[in-house]
Amino acid sequence: MTDPTRRPSHDSTTQDPDTPFYDKAAGGWGSMHGISHVFGATKPSAVALKILSNQNKAGGMMCTSCAWAKPAKPHTFEFCENGAKATMWELDKARADRDFFEEHTLSDLRNWHDHDLEKAGRLTEPMKYDPARDRYVPVSWDEAFAAIGGELAAMPPEEAVFYSSGHAGLEASYLFALFARAMGHQNLPQSSNMCHETTSVNLQTFIGTPVGTCTLEDFDHCDAIFFFGQNTGSNSPRFLHTLKAAVERGCRIVTFNPLRERGLIEFVDPQNPVQMTVGQSTQISERYYQLRPGGDVAVLAGLMKCVLAAEDAAPGTVIDRAFIEAETTGYDEMVTAVRAAPWDEIERHSGLTRAMIEEAAGIYLSADKAIGIYGMGLTQHVNGWLNLGMLCNLLLMRGNMGKVGAGISPVRGHSNVQGQRTVGVGEKAAHMPADKLREMFDIDPPEKDGLNAVGACEGILEGRVKAMVCLGGNLVRALPDRARMEEAWSRLPLTVHISTKLNRSHLVPGTSGYLLPCLGRTDKDIQASGPQAVTMEDSLSHIYGSLGEGDPPSEHVMSETAIVCALAQATLPDNPKLRWRDWTANYDRIRDLIAETYPDDFADFNARMFEPGGFYRGNPARNRDWKTESGKAQFTTPTTLSALGEAPAGEEVMTLITLRSNDQFNTTIYGFSDRLRGLEGSRMIVLMNRDEIARLGLEEGQEIALTCAVEDGHSRRVDGLTLTAYDLPAGCVAGYYPELNPLVPLGYHEKNSQTPAYKGTPVRISGTA
Structure with missing residues (x-):
């Protein structure tokens, strides 16, 4: 059990009592109140309660919220407050139907809050924008597909962009990526481009994998966990159960974050009756340091200096030299740069004192096995590559890669954002093997890399992009430079949104604008061969099947997979190997294609998709098989002590x-x-x-x-x-x-x-x- 004397250190940074803060633990009665509020507001049906009771369990529905792992032995309720909100939000009884759009012009709706737009309810039938009336008006599926397919087929392929939000299952995502390449482009930006693409690109360079190396098993064996820029309490609350168990067996947790986030300070398990009534909360972070934004590079340089100092004092006992010599490259250059980094500059950039960093380093040095956890606080910086490289450096110095209880683990947001990239949604030719596509489908995929999110936006601003087809999401609202992008977006000849609910991106249609309503993950998906399941991948590289049990919002709503197939069929010339109708009828056939395209990751896909806890698709870096240019893990030499870009001078900045x-x-x-x-x-x-x-x-x-x-x-x-x-x-x-x-x-x-x-x-x- 938790040692009650192990309180978080407030010597590092004490909560300012004169500013707002939450004085209770994450979870606990606050979480229960939040869930009860959701239930009271939505009045869930018996089907909704059944979905929640099976959520994130084998044979049930996989949550549409975060991408945290689903344990093989789930809790009685394997959903959190946020997961309940996401499920109830999708099962909303309200409908944004033809009467709704007849009542409201888009000019009117632009004055609505984002919350109210989605609260209008589920979309019920395909709609086309009528600029003369400034309204969406009903259109038949056949008319929509024919018109969209005609416009796409008539334009040079490179003028089209296919965006995916990270929600769609592996089946629709794989076919979306195939559709783009069969059309002749790889303009496949994804929500990852705006959050964890720093991971996908740079982690591949450093250790030869675009994803984290940890599994749930590692959290049963680690001695220390170091958090950087991640807010578990709000973004992935089910992770708190894993952290609580780790702390209670003696794992030490250190957090670096500009804000004091309650989920990483203390937690009460809502499913533990003793803790909910008379028990103490579990203190999650033993030390919590409020560093300055962009100060992670400096903190990590300081931690590494402490590791080097400990090795200098006791040569051969601290740094894993055998691992470094056999498995890595670039160590000496990195060490030279870190030793040269002055402590006063480390303190200035990090906002922490040397004593604080040495205190944290002592915890790292006490651990035989350590895990580095991070979120977008580490990746969304000009020098995010260096943030990530320095965290890899710290772990590599003591061999904390490629062994049980150690590794690096980004915590992803969208429930299938990682899985979509795994099955080919991405702008790079390497994301989908061209030789396989030629062999399987008799197509000639492009060799030139396509556009990511920033490249697509630049293309829209410059008029080079003529069509945006969005598989979910709210891209216009999520983008940077939104004022410029909204103005340019409206000049697009074609916009297509495959969506469950109305959002602000739908209010900026192109010359031809379409809303295509799709099933949500909570909905039953019935095709010609019967009920269909979809699959997704979590942050820890496990694959799960998901079954919806709710009734669709109307008989006119189609599945994401069916819509993608129909669009592809309407756009592309006939090809007997592109069997869009057959794939719509039976998703098992799509999973067979995925297994054939990616045999190392998806062997026996259909047979394994409902394994409790998901099936692990593997990770070479976990086995110290470094798929890097050198064949070894790469140390990174720091070029600056700040993750921030060069900013204008002035105390007011x-x-x-x-x-x-x-x-x-x-x-x-x-x-x-x-x-x-x-x-x-x-x-x-x-x-x-x-x-x-x-x-x-x-x-x-x-x-x-x-x-x-x-x-x-x-x-x-x-x-x-x-x-x-x-x-x-x-x-x-x-x-x-x-x-x-x-x-x-x-x-x-x-x-x-x-x-x-x-x-x-x-x-x-x-x-x-």
């Missing part, structure tokens, strides 16, 4: 961090409570350290504007923001995503992957005009 609330999932806003941060109500707020408010001559509660400080010839400003004192490091402000996305320039991104710098954009504060 602040670093912007964008946040998700406890009541949202990506761009979906379930409500206006950010309970775990002690914030309620308006999302149009800016958080700032109260000493910084005084330094800049501002007042709490004042209405301000933020302007982007990046000078590139474009003006970016968000008005009507209420200044709120909050416990943050000096030099930064925080506010909600996607409301503050307009401040982030499209060109201000991580250099290798073009991931937007949502966690490190320079801004200035001014009064509202």
